[in-house]
Amino acid sequence: MSQSMEQRAATIAVLVENEAGVLARVIGLFSGRGYNIESLTVAPVDADRRISRITVVTSGTEMIIDQIKAQLDRLVPVHKVSDLSMEGPHLTRELALIKVVGRGEGRMEALRLADAFRARVVDATPESAVFEMTGSSDKIEAFCALMQPLGLAEVSRTGVVAIARGARSLTV
Amino acid sequence: MSAIATLSPETRIMTGAEVVLQALKDQGVEVIFGYPGGAVLPIYDALFQQNAIRHILVRHEQAAVHAAEGYARSTGKVGCVLVTSGPGATNAVTGLVDALMDSIPIVCLTGQVPTHLIGNDAFQEADTTGITRPATKHNYLVKRPGDLARVMHEAFYVARSGRPGPVVVDLPKDILIGKAPYQEADRAEHRSYRPVTEPDPRRIGEAVAAMKRSHRPIVYAGGGVINAGPEASRLLAEFVRMTGFPCTNTLMGLGAYPASDPQFLGMLGMHGTYEANMAMHGCDVMFNIGARFDDRVTGRLNAFSPGSTKIHADIDPSSINKNVRVDVPIVGDAGAVLRAIIAAWKADDTQQDRKALAGWWRQIETWRGKHCLSYVQQGKIIKPQHAVKRLFEITQELRAASGKETFITTEVGQHQMWAAQYFGFDAPNRWMTSGGLGTMGYGLPAAAGVQIAYPDALVIDIAGEASILMNIQEMGTLAQYRLPVKIFILNNEYMGMVRQWQELLHGSRYSESYSEALPDFVKLAESFHAVGMRATEADQLDDVIHAMIASPKAVIADICVAKDENCFPMIPSGAAHNEMILGPGQAGGVAGVTDEGKVLV
Numbered sequence: 001m002s003q004s005m006e007q008r009a010a011t012i013a014v015l016v017e018n019e020a021g022v023l024a025r026v027i028g029l030f031s032g033r034g035y036n037i038e039s040l041t042v043a044p045v046d047a048d049r050r051i052s053r054i055t056v057v058t059s060g061t062e063m064i065i066d067q068i069k070a071q072l073d074r075l076v077p078v079h080k081v082s083d084l085s086m087e088g089p090h091l092t093r094e095l096a097l098i099k100v101v102g103r104g105e106g107r108m109e110a111l112r113l114a115d116a117f118r119a120r121v122v123d124a125t126p127e128s129a130v131f132e133m134t135g136s137s138d139k140i141e142a143f144c145a146l147m148q149p150l151g152l153a154e155v156s157r158t159g160v161v162a163i164a165r166g167a168r169s170l171t172v
Numbered sequence: 173m174s175a176i177a178t179l180s181p182e183t184r185i186m187t188g189a190e191v192v193l194q195a196l197k198d199q200g201v202e203v204i205f206g207y208p209g210g211a212v213l214p215i216y217d218a219l220f221q222q223n224a225i226r227h228i229l230v231r232h233e234q235a236a237v238h239a240a241e242g243y244a245r246s247t248g249k250v251g252c253v254l255v256t257s258g259p260g261a262t263n264a265v266t267g268l269v270d271a272l273m274d275s276i277p278i279v280c281l282t283g284q285v286p287t288h289l290i291g292n293d294a295f296q297e298a299d300t301t302g303i304t305r306p307a308t309k310h311n312y313l314v315k316r317p318g319d320l321a322r323v324m325h326e327a328f329y330v331a332r333s334g335r336p337g338p339v340v341v342d343l344p345k346d347i348l349i350g351k352a353p354y355q356e357a358d359r360a361e362h363r364s365y366r367p368v369t370e371p372d373p374r375r376i377g378e379a380v381a382a383m384k385r386s387h388r389p390i391v392y393a394g395g396g397v398i399n400a401g402p403e404a405s406r407l408l409a410e411f412v413r414m415t416g417f418p419c420t421n422t423l424m425g426l427g428a429y430p431a432s433d434p435q436f437l438g439m440l441g442m443h444g445t446y447e448a449n450m451a452m453h454g455c456d457v458m459f460n461i462g463a464r465f466d467d468r469v470t471g472r473l474n475a476f477s478p479g480s481t482k483i484h485a486d487i488d489p490s491s492i493n494k495n496v497r498v499d500v501p502i503v504g505d506a507g508a509v510l511r512a513i514i515a516a517w518k519a520d521d522t523q524q525d526r527k528a529l530a531g532w533w534r535q536i537e538t539w540r541g542k543h544c545l546s547y548v549q550q551g552k553i554i555k556p557q558h559a560v561k562r563l564f565e566i567t568q569e570l571r572a573a574s575g576k577e578t579f580i581t582t583e584v585g586q587h588q589m590w591a592a593q594y595f596g597f598d599a600p601n602r603w604m605t606s607g608g609l610g611t612m613g614y615g616l617p618a619a620a621g622v623q624i625a626y627p628d629a630l631v632i633d634i635a636g637e638a639s640i641l642m643n644i645q646e647m648g649t650l651a652q653y654r655l656p657v658k659i660f661i662l663n664n665e666y667m668g669m670v671r672q673w674q675e676l677l678h679g680s681r682y683s684e685s686y687s688e689a690l691p692d693f694v695k696l697a698e699s700f701h702a703v704g705m706r707a708t709e710a711d712q713l714d715d716v717i718h719a720m721i722a723s724p725k726a727v728i729a730d731i732c733v734a735k736d737e738n739c740f741p742m743i744p745s746g747a748a749h750n751e752m753i754l755g756p757g758q759a760g761g762v763a764g765v766t767d768e769g770k771v772l773v
Contacts, residue, residue, distance in 0.1 A: 016364075017363065017364055020313070020315075021301060021305065021311075021313075024302070024305060025305060028305055028306055032306050063493060063497065066493055067490065067493070067494055070489045070490035070492075070494075071490045073489065073490075074334075074335075074367075074488060074489070074490050075310075076309070076310040076330055076364065076365045077364055077365075078364060079363075079364045172364075
């Protein structure tokens, strides 16, 4: 095969009918065919037209990623599949809620770092703080790593959502 | 009252079960294969009160799906199945996956417990949509009466459009009993599923340019040509003849190109002909139309047809570049692609290199000269190859004399490969076999489905003694509907293909592959109101075939064949096309199978 065997990451946006079972179809496709899912998010985006948007972060060779797109596209309730990582510049964001438990200097240091990372304090008690942070997955991971010695207790992340930059839009 | 008042004039209110039947009628369904049970009683009650749709009672739900597959494959229509909830649905799963793998259009209606009990582990409840999600092209659970008619029509649209496949509609009992509005099929486009059927002219141009310049071309045609309808097969023949190219068919594609034509190289793949596989290996331009580079066809991928320019036309974009990287991908219906290719070929005034093509044919003739399908029939023991060959020749004579058409179904194993090798098909839709899934027990119910569609045709299930027992209960269906299906068992008292692999790859340790404690097939036939006959010696073979065909009843012909015969030629697993084993004399060649190859199925 002349094609590169190199692995690459792909962020794929999928517009689907908002109906029962559609998420199971997508997840079943990935597990049934042995593809990776690094992150998967889903939410309705157009209530009137019953459309949901799924964002999948996956990886594989170019041939595998083409397969993933073709396999997604042939699912009956799938409207559109877009490989954001290949179709020009795009934004990816993730939201995380990060709980740090501790008192004293550690807690102060956590609050200072949060400020530097533009994480918002959404809950605080004398012995804990919950930070809300939005950004790339890398940024969230970097912040969590810094919180680790300062009493990191719990992390809840949404997974990646993504959108193309500029006027180009993905609609049905 | 107000709800009814707002309905459009063409919307009628009926029971859910009546809506189901009305939708079937509107979709042109004449026959449904099924088995009743608690959850589908309302549909059976509605069936009882009408005459438009004929119900064929099978003896096992798996057989209902295979029968519908046989019906669909032989007629080109959507096959229809009706089974109950729970075990009815789970029994149907093998048939559904079979239809999925071989792209057969099926609509399977499954009963379900009433909506308020779903999730409660009710009696005969199963998560049918969950279980069948990877077993179908698409499935539905109808939870609102207002969705019922739309879903029914949509199921047929999805089953037959694009790459065909099985669709399940799960029907809770309260939906079937309660009132539901009926509306006709929506003429509007489907919201999300709109497969591309017309090919991109630019790709057609590239394909024709490559083929015009070719010196060693080959056409590799598969089941997609059959699925595209008889016109696609006619166009394939037109294209192959006007170009002078050699043509090979996959197992699923047999009949797409006439087997008796000199440009036909036979089937390709693991048990394909030497000439077909060598030509695939040595070609410089390959035109794949409606086939999917299955592992049975390609052999070792990194040695598959090295150096050729590959054109691949398929209606399913996910089939393209899945196993083999191709140079010219064409998405479209096989018939539409062939029509476009023929037109573009005629419009392109580049001259073909006829001299090179003649040289290629001379090379192919030397491969043909190996006579890879030759065998020696001598003495009393019946060679299985000979049995199939005689069956073919005698049915050919019958066709010449009476015009009677022959349809062949098979089970899975050695007999299936011998049928593919020695029975020639000159027209599409005459050959029904389980290709992708390889389902033992497919052939008998599929034959029943074919015979329902063609009551006057000669329908033969070429079987093995092990496979036939997997759905032998369908003898009851044959008896009930007086279906004169002929079951031609190549009885070697072994699960022959398993035995062959054990001989070649596992040191002749025949672990559990002997067909111990077989029934007496003659008596078995008689107990099911059919006729049993047997041939144990070569000189009885023709008489038994003639008697079988002459019988107006269902027949089991127990043909006792050589027990240790292997199916050749063979590409051992993990080998390349040009590393074929031609016969037993060369079987030592299998000793070279690597551990990597052994892992392959």
